[in-house]
Amino acid sequence: MSTPLGFAQSTVGRKVIMALTGLLLVGFVMGHMAGNLLVFNGPEAINGWGALLKRSALVLWTVRITLLVAVGLHIWAALTLTRLNQASRPVDYARRVPQASTLAARLMRIGGVLLLAFIVFHLLHLTTGTIHPGYEFSHTDVYGNVVSSFQVPWVALFYIVAMVALLGHLTHGIWSFFQTMGWSHPRLDTIRRTIATVIALMVSLGFIAIPAAILGGVLR
Amino acid sequence: MNLTLKVWRQPSGEARGRLVSYAAQGISADMSFLEMLDVVNEGLIEKGEEPIAFDHDCREGICGSCGVMINGMAHGPMAGTATCQLHMRSFQDGDTIVVEPWRARAFPVLRDLVVDRSPLDRIMQAGGFVSIATGNAPDAHAILVPKEAAELAMDAAQCIGCGACVAACPNASAMLFTAAKVSHLGLLPQGQPERDRRALGMVTQMDLEGFGGCTNYGECTTACPKGISLENIARMNRDFRTAALRARPESAGAGGAP
Numbered sequence: 382m383s384t385p386l387g388f389a390q391s392t393v394g395r396k397v398i399m400a401l402t403g404l405l406l407v408g409f410v411m412g413h414m415a416g417n418l419l420v421f422n423g424p425e426a427i428n429g430w431g432a433l434l435k436r437s438a439l440v441l442w443t444v445r446i447t448l449l450v451a452v453g454l455h456i457w458a459a460l461t462l463t464r465l466n467q468a469s470r471p472v473d474y475a476r477r478v479p480q481a482s483t484l485a486a487r488l489m490r491i492g493g494v495l496l497l498a499f500i501v502f503h504l505l506h507l508t509t510g511t512i513h514p515g516y517e518f519s520h521t522d523v524y525g526n527v528v529s530s531f532q533v534p535w536v537a538l539f540y541i542v543a544m545v546a547l548l549g550h551l552t553h554g555i556w557s558f559f560q561t562m563g564w565s566h567p568r569l570d571t572i573r574r575t576i577a578t579v580i581a582l583m584v585s586l587g588f589i590a591i592p593a594a595i596l597g598g599v600l601r
Numbered sequence: 602m603n604l605t606l607k608v609w610r611q612p613s614g615e616a617r618g619r620l621v622s623y624a625a626q627g628i629s630a631d632m633s634f635l636e637m638l639d640v641v642n643e644g645l646i647e648k649g650e651e652p653i654a655f656d657h658d659c660r661e662g663i664c665g666s667c668g669v670m671i672n673g674m675a676h677g678p679m680a681g682t683a684t685c686q687l688h689m690r691s692f693q694d695g696d697t698i699v700v701e702p703w704r705a706r707a708f709p710v711l712r713d714l715v716v717d718r719s720p721l722d723r724i725m726q727a728g729g730f731v732s733i734a735t736g737n738a739p740d741a742h743a744i745l746v747p748k749e750a751a752e753l754a755m756d757a758a759q760c761i762g763c764g765a766c767v768a769a770c771p772n773a774s775a776m777l778f779t780a781a782k783v784s785h786l787g788l789l790p791q792g793q794p795e796r797d798r799r800a801l802g803m804v805t806q807m808d809l810e811g812f813g814g815c816t817n818y819g820e821c822t823t824a825c826p827k828g829i830s831l832e833n834i835a836r837m838n839r840d841f842r843t844a845a846l847r848a849r850p851e852s853a854g855a856g857g858a859p
């Protein structure tokens with residue numbers, strides 16, 4: 382148990398890995414969402430932001446690899462713990478009535494799988510440009526890529542659905558983070574849920590604003 | 602009251618089990634759930650059938666022996682009570698009540714509603730104690746205990762080890778039980794010397810027994826007849842994490858020379 386490997390094998394240790402990688406990803410999505418909102422300031426603003434992020438290949442790839450490793454560890458912990466949890470009750474009840482668990486908590490796994498599918502789609506869509514329904518992808522014209530693709534209703538809707546999944550995932554995840562890290566205290570406990578809900582709403586609504594605005598014809 | 606029971610019957614651990622329907626007639630609303638089962642069992646014995654096996658002892662909510670899943674809820678619909686403290690007035694005349702044993706890989710069914718909860722005992726043996734020096738008893742006031750620590754420790758010590766937390770948890774996790782026991786001693790000055798070893802040992806044993814992990818659903822604390830709080834799980838997570846980081850490898854113990 383005193384080895385890093387032993388820690389990562391324990392149920393508590395894997396949850397800590399999930400919490401820390403989750404925290405990193407929450408930090409990322411907050412920054413990503415704020416940057417994205419620059420589309421509302423016009424093509425120069427968002428294209429300039431995109432160019433700035435790609436100015437140093439070293440920084441870009443350090444961030445990309447860190448995020449990929451974080452997502453990988455997060456999913457590894459989620460997957461192995463989920464399998465353990467399911468195996469821990471081989472014979473189920475004829476009847477079990479949930480008393481306390483929230484919808485967000487119960488949808489963590491299925492929402493996580495949806496987020497994974499979204500992450501893959503999103504990278505193929507707006508990072509590599511492999512998926513470009515009905516328009517030409519440009520590596521420098523971020524504004525053009527975003528506006529043209531969200532004019533395709535199913536693309537915009539898929540993004541909106543995925544961000545609703547993120548809303549649920551973060552509502553439980555951020556609250557759960559405090560619990561996993563052992564930060565529980567009567568004074569903190571009254572605001573943990575609020576912190577989680579506010580961040581989750583901010584992030585998801587910030588992201589949703591863009592496809593919604595383009596679909597509604599506000600941005601063109 | 603007249604009720605229909607659907608009770609899990611399983612002659613032994615190896616045998617296949619199934620839900621069997623029984624009519625429970627002439628039940629008084631003032632009976633406890635276990636007394637109602639006693640009445641049904643008397644009827645079964647008169648008919649020459651095997652009575653329903655269930656665990657019980659004190660019948661006043663302090664020993665932790667009793668506990669069954671009642672209509673999908675551990676210890677039934679009343680908050681803060683064990684099965685033995687549940688009264689039949691919690692039900693309506695004509696109700697159908699489904700009665701099942703605790704379900705967990707770590708709690709194999711022994712017979713009908715009786716499961717083997719010895720994994721909880723082994724978790725205790727892995728660190729749920731304070732080692733004491735022999736000799737004369739120290740003065741009771743020799744060690745100062747902060748009032749808040751004493752109260753939180755007493756809250757955690759209320760756990761009667763019934764296993765309802767495991768039964769109610771969708772992951773069959775024993776975190777609330779283990780956390781209560783880790784906290785109970787970990788909060789007190791007497792528990793400090795073994796605090797790291799206790800958290801590491803008990804969590805490791807909990808994992809070895811084949812319980813699931815915590816996903817913070819909160820079902821355990823709602824089902825708990827003693828209302829053990831989730832704050833204990835947070836404390837155990839913290840104790841385990843710091844202990845795992847601080848622990849020295851076996852070969853590099855504190856003794857200096859190998």
Ligand code: HEM
Nearest residue numbers: 399400403406407459489493494496497554557558561816
């Ligand atoms: C944008 C990406 C993601 C972010 C920001 C994120 C964030 C988080 C956070 C903060 C937690 C809480 C950790 C804790 O319990 O202490 C969490 C838990 C979890 N995440 Fe994620 N996650 C992301 C993607 C995913 C993906 C792709 C999956 C699955 C394929 C996933 C599955 C899970 C599961 C199963 C849990 C455990 C929930 C529980 O407590 O029951 N997550 N996530």
Ligand code: FES
Nearest residue numbers: 658660665667685
């Ligand atoms: S029989 Fe002792 S707690 Fe119910």
